Amino acid sequence: MKRPVLQPLFAWAIRDLMRRPLESGLLVTALLLTVSVTAAPLLFTQALSTTTDRMLKEAPSLIVRKFNALGWTPIPSDQSAQLAKSVPGVIAARPRVWGRVAGPEGPLTVIGVDRGGPPLPQSTAVPGRGEAVAGTDVKGDRAAPFLTLTGQRTARLRVVGRSDAMTGIAEPNIVLLHIDDARDLLGIPNGYASDLAIEVFNPSEESAILPDLTAAFPWTVRITTRTERAGIYAAGLARMGGMTVAFLVPALLALCLLVAVTVRDRFGRRFEIGLLKALGWTTGDIVRLQVSRALLIGIPGATGGLMLTFLLVFWPNANWPGHLCPEWQALSFRLSFSPGDAGLILLEVTGLVVLPFLAATIGTVLRCAIADPQEMLERSNF
Amino acid sequence: MARGIECRRLTVARRASDGREKLVIDDLSAQFETGQMAVISGATGAGKSTLLHVLAGLLRPIQGKVVVDGEAVSRWVSSHRDRWRRRVGIVFQHDRLLGDLSAVENVLLPLIPRGGGLKECRRSALAALGRLSVDPLTDKLVRNLSAGERQRVAIARALVAQPSYLFADEPTAHQDHKSTEEILKTLAAAAAAGAVVVVTAHDPRILEAGATGGRFRLVQGRLKALN
Numbered sequence: 001m002k003r004p005v006l007q008p009l010f011a012w013a014i015r016d017l018m019r020r021p022l023e024s025g026l027l028v029t030a031l032l033l034t035v036s037v038t039a040a041p042l043l044f045t046q047a048l049s050t051t052t053d054r055m056l057k058e059a060p061s062l063i064v065r066k067f068n069a070l071g072w073t074p075i076p077s078d079q080s081a082q083l084a085k086s087v088p089g090v091i092a093a094r095p096r097v098w099g100r101v102a103g104p105e106g107p108l109t110v111i112g113v114d115r116g117g118p119p120l121p122q123s124t125a126v127p128g129r130g131e132a133v134a135g136t137d138v139k140g141d142r143a144a145p146f147l148t149l150t151g152q153r154t155a156r157l158r159v160v161g162r163s164d165a166m167t168g169i170a171e172p173n174i175v176l177l178h179i180d181d182a183r184d185l186l187g188i189p190n191g192y193a194s195d196l197a198i199e200v201f202n203p204s205e206e207s208a209i210l211p212d213l214t215a216a217f218p219w220t221v222r223i224t225t226r227t228e229r230a231g232i233y234a235a236g237l238a239r240m241g242g243m244t245v246a247f248l249v250p251a252l253l254a255l256c257l258l259v260a261v262t263v264r265d266r267f268g269r270r271f272e273i274g275l276l277k278a279l280g281w282t283t284g285d286i287v288r289l290q291v292s293r294a295l296l297i298g299i300p301g302a303t304g305g306l307m308l309t310f311l312l313v314f315w316p317n318a319n320w321p322g323h324l325c326p327e328w329q330a331l332s333f334r335l336s337f338s339p340g341d342a343g344l345i346l347l348e349v350t351g352l353v354v355l356p357f358l359a360a361t362i363g364t365v366l367r368c369a370i371a372d373p374q375e376m377l378e379r380s381n382f
Numbered sequence: 383m384a385r386g387i388e389c390r391r392l393t394v395a396r397r398a399s400d401g402r403e404k405l406v407i408d409d410l411s412a413q414f415e416t417g418q419m420a421v422i423s424g425a426t427g428a429g430k431s432t433l434l435h436v437l438a439g440l441l442r443p444i445q446g447k448v449v450v451d452g453e454a455v456s457r458w459v460s461s462h463r464d465r466w467r468r469r470v471g472i473v474f475q476h477d478r479l480l481g482d483l484s485a486v487e488n489v490l491l492p493l494i495p496r497g498g499g500l501k502e503c504r505r506s507a508l509a510a511l512g513r514l515s516v517d518p519l520t521d522k523l524v525r526n527l528s529a530g531e532r533q534r535v536a537i538a539r540a541l542v543a544q545p546s547y548l549f550a551d552e553p554t555a556h557q558d559h560k561s562t563e564e565i566l567k568t569l570a571a572a573a574a575a576g577a578v579v580v581v582t583a584h585d586p587r588i589l590e591a592g593a594t595g596g597r598f599r600l601v602q603g604r605l606k607a608l609n
């Protein structure tokens with residue numbers, strides 16, 4: 001007759017954990033923190049890599065800015081676009097109007113858009129005069145749905161939509177405005193733009209085209225290539241890789257401690273294992289009980305740890321990791337992740353943390369469970 | 383139904399406190415019949431508990447064997463001896479209860495891996511406690527019980543799975559006259575239901591009453607039948 005073993009055994013595993021609630025709670029917490037400390041840098045680095053790859057794909061090949069003796073200055077829109085297009089290899093040149101202004105809760109990045117500009121995602125409305133489409137992280141005025149922005153002048157705009165459309169501009173808290181509103185706020189005269197975004201025919205020509213492009217403008221310009229921007233991101237990623245190792249070392253030490261405590265606990269309970277065997281429990285029953293116990297600790301610990309990691313990395317405005325990267329005082333964009341890569345990291349963390357914990361539990365119990373029960377009852381000095 | 387349990391030329395050695403191996407049971411042969419209660423007496427340290435532990439599959443003899451239904455169960459590999467212990471109920475000399483569990487939880491322990499629902503297991507455990515008149519103590523933590531109460535809970539634990547082989551080491555320790563009678567009746571009932579019951583005792587009340595399967599004395603590692 002087949003016995004429905006799992007149900008009472010699993011219930012007993014819960015009861016067994018409740019015999020030492022503090023110890024069980026501490027074990028879950030320790031596992032949660034170990035998983036979190038291990039997974040956070042891995043997930044963050046992965047998310048950063050995915051996000052920067054995506055941003056670089058959406059960003060223009062080259063960005064041209066005009067400078068004078070005082071620094072950055074607006075660039076004439078039509079003239080600069082025509083000059084850029086005259087350079088062989090350039091297939092498109094688009095003046096962009098964007099810049100930083102003060103919002104209700106700190107600096108915001110406004111981007112001017114118009115109906116003749118590059119298409120926005122279908123779900124994103126093109127704002128008219130006096131309107132704004134704000135990123136989901138941007139908080140409006142208390143009297144919603146308005147947003148008061150202060151640049152060269154102050155404007156109160158009606159928020160007509162929310163969107164996290166990637167604009168190719170790596171800046172936080174983006175607000176899309178009508179291009180004329182953006183010019184007003186930023187103090188950019190009509191016919192001028194903040195910079196010029198250029199697409200080239202062959203991405204490998206980005207660097208080769210630079211001398212001709214620089215020479216094409218009758219004023220001083222600074223040109224940034226996609227490769228240079230990728231280099232900045234790569235430096236950040238490399239630093240994060242180093243930070244990951246720095247995080248993993250204490251995490252692995254904590255894991256060793258966790259495994260040692262688990263082994264010691266299992267050996268400390270030899271008496272109980274001996275007693276259960278004397279009362280008719282088989283080695284398989286005892287292993288099932290201990291696996292159930294380990295899962296009751298491991299599943300909430302690992303799940304909680306991964307949830308905490310996810311919040312740490314992807315929580316809106318969770319820009320703490322940006323401070324670890326050179327060139328980024330704050331992480332200036334919302335991170336994204338690909339489910340495949342995130343799943344791989346979950347598997348890695350499970351392998352790194354949860355499996356040693358389970359192995360410590362099962363291995364120790366197996367060693368005890370194959371001994372003679374009387375030997376375990378006597379050696380435990382109960 | 384089991385037909386009894388036989389010891390054939392059993393020899394068991396245990397490590398003494400000075401670290402040396404000492405023969406506790408020496409070339410012992412005996413037969414304990416189904417449906418009867420055998421009682422073994424002997425001086426302290428004579429090896430009574432060790433003999434019960436070998437019969438119950440908790441210890442292995444260095445020579446000889448324990449035979450049940452023609453099978454040398456003491457020579458079975460570990461996983462098969464697990465199955466043998468499932469047919470056995472044992473009462474330890476020192477109750478071996480888990481003090482931080484209640485009486486009923488301790489009695490539940492042998493039932494948990496045997497399947498069935500938790501409610502059914504609890505019902506069986508309560509019935510076993512009731513047979514030993516400790517049902518009012520059901521939900522009390524064992525560490526708060528008296529020695530006599532603990533011993534009765536331990537007997538209930540041994541009986542709860544209705545074992546075919548019951549080995550009880552000093553089951554009437556710490557008991558008054560009424561409780562002793564009740565325990566003897568319970569053990570006799572288990573034997574009458576078809577179990578092999580082997581009891582070790584110093585208690586003359588056990589030696590005098592109900593030893594339907596014979597009375598033995600363990601001396602120098604061997605059993606001698608008493609008239």
